[in-house]
Amino acid sequence: MPSISGSEAPAAELVESQAARLGLDVVRDETSVRVSIGTESSGATLALASHLDVVPPGDGWTRDPFTPVIEGGLLFGRGSGDAKASVAAMLYAIADVAKRGGPRKGRLLAIYTYGEETRFATMPEAVKRAGRLDAALVGEPTNLQFSIAQRGLMMVDLVAHGTQRHAGYSGDGAPNAISELAKDLARLDEVVSERNHPVLGRTIVTPTMLEGGISRNVTPPTAKAILDVRSTPAWTHDELEVALRERLSSDVVVTSKRLVPCETPVNSRLLAVARDVSPGATSYGSPTCSDWCFLRHLDAMKVGPGTSRRSHTPDEAVDLAEVTAARAFYANVAERYLS
Numbered sequence: 001m002p003s004i005s006g007s008e009a010p011a012a013e014l015v016e017s018q019a020a021r022l023g024l025d026v027v028r029d030e031t032s033v034r035v036s037i038g039t040e041s042s043g044a045t046l047a048l049a050s051h052l053d054v055v056p057p058g059d060g061w062t063r064d065p066f067t068p069v070i071e072g073g074l075l076f077g078r079g080s081g082d083a084k085a086s087v088a089a090m091l092y093a094i095a096d097v098a099k100r101g102g103p104r105k106g107r108l109l110a111i112y113t114y115g116e117e118t119r120f121a122t123m124p125e126a127v128k129r130a131g132r133l134d135a136a137l138v139g140e141p142t143n144l145q146f147s148i149a150q151r152g153l154m155m156v157d158l159v160a161h162g163t164q165r166h167a168g169y170s171g172d173g174a175p176n177a178i179s180e181l182a183k184d185l186a187r188l189d190e191v192v193s194e195r196n197h198p199v200l201g202r203t204i205v206t207p208t209m210l211e212g213g214i215s216r217n218v219t220p221p222t223a224k225a226i227l228d229v230r231s232t233p234a235w236t237h238d239e240l241e242v243a244l245r246e247r248l249s250s251d252v253v254v255t256s257k258r259l260v261p262c263e264t265p266v267n268s269r270l271l272a273v274a275r276d277v278s279p280g281a282t283s284y285g286s287p288t289c290s291d292w293c294f295l296r297h298l299d300a301m302k303v304g305p306g307t308s309r310r311s312h313t314p315d316e317a318v319d320l321a322e323v324t325a326a327r328a329f330y331a332n333v334a335e336r337y338l339s
Helices: 009-021 080-099 123-129 167-172 177-185 237-247 269-277 320-337
Strands: 025-028 032-038 045-051 069-071 074-076 107-113 135-138 146-150 152-161 204-212 222-231 251-259 283-286 299-302 317-319
Touching: 009 025, 009 032, 009 080, 032 080, 032 123, 045 080, 045 320, 074 080, 074 320, 080 107, 080 317, 080 320, 107 123, 135 269, 135 320, 146 269, 152 177, 152 237, 177 204, 177 222, 222 237, 237 251, 269 299, 269 320, 317 320
Parallel strands: 045 107, 045 135, 135 299, 146 283
Antiparallel strands: 025 032, 032 107, 069 074, 074 317, 146 299, 152 222, 152 251, 204 222
């Protein structure tokens, strides 16, 4: 069913009803749907975290984006991989663990949030309401490979200043805002290149939008570029802000830095369990952000069915065999971790 960000209520109600039908404890509120088995007082809590919202369908579809179609083992539809496949696999994994007697110790908890695809993600508040959490599997499309690091995102306005005058007099040495901005843009590839993360490599600074000029025959008083900064744990966002201010001539105005980079702890027990369950899986660094940034204080990693490059595309699809495999993977990891 459609669950574009801001309109997740029908999907949340469906998850709630399915969880209740499966005999699981479930709570639905304005932050999330939370499904659980076991008790927090008897041991650690493992969270299975994903989101119910999807991006708008956009153009280019050859099928109705909100009418599921199965063709050749693939389920087509907006959100099929990002991230409804993880939501479904996690829910039925909890049901499977419950049928087998539940966790030996502790609590298994699914957290399905809203607004992940927007700046209004509800995961931070949902985590506050979830009680003590010790570890988390973040459900995003990774083809069931292990994302053990994830880039952060910092958004920056880079603003250059010049002197407004008739363009005919521009040769007298007065600064031109567009020219000044261009000098800084030419330096971006190397501006914060000295720190390399062992999994993600260097921070990438990409200009994505430009704005400048008031008329074709007037020199611009200001020019602005929007920078998409894909960070790594080698820098904090505060450190990156300082470095950009010191190394660029234009004004650096940070507009967002809440999506911080993440990495799985070096001695992660969760990763060790996951590797025992799926010894053939590879580990890698993810270029895309997710709700992991709100769970980065935990022993956590990102893993789920689906192909990330299909996310947000026309004719988004997920391999159903991979969803089935994810269900077994989540259940097996949960049982071993909570034993």
